[in-house]
Amino acid sequence: MEKGKGLARRWAMEFAESPSSSSYDVPDPLGFDRSSQDLDDANGGRQKKDAEAAWKAQKAWEVAQAPFKNLMMMGFMMWMAGSTVHLFSIGITFSALWQPISALRSVGKIFEPYKDSRVDTLAPRLLFIALNLAGLALGVWKLNTLGLLPTHASDWVSSLAPAQEVEFSSGGITIH
Secondary structure, eight states, X not given: OOTTSSOOOTTOOOTTSOXXXXXXXXXXXXXXXXXXXXXXXXXXXXXXXXXXXXXXHHHHXXXXXXXXXXXXXXXXXXXXXXXXXXXXXXXXXXXXXXXXXXXXXXXXXHTGGGOBTTBOOHHHHHHHHHHHHHHHHHHHHHHHXXXXXXXXXXXXXXXXXXXXXXXXXXXXXXXX
């Protein structure tokens, strides 16, 4: 209603009043429990920090297990590429080698958001490193199946010094 005419609204407040006046004289809306505001702040803060630490630990484990999905996908793609050397198989093999190397170089950055005094990230980091090393081993295995790793003695022939001549023969009589 307009000022000065009739009754005021039940939950209307006059903001021009001082804060110490009748701000608590206004009845609470249905379902509002004022006693919930009077909780111990230390207990509520501790519960919030514990919940945040549990969330960070859960997310750290999720990040640590993420390379497993990539490992399975890369294994399937390598199987589909076959064992012949062509553009697709070389691209997949390069990707299988590059992704774990780049992930291993940035382990600190990856787990930085989950760093907390209450959260132990050593085990998730170790799992993350182990899974990425397995992905790197898968890439090296694929290089071997493609025949791109020097695993036989014949692969190193070009780097060997020429053999020494043990005997020399010449012969004959020259006729003029």
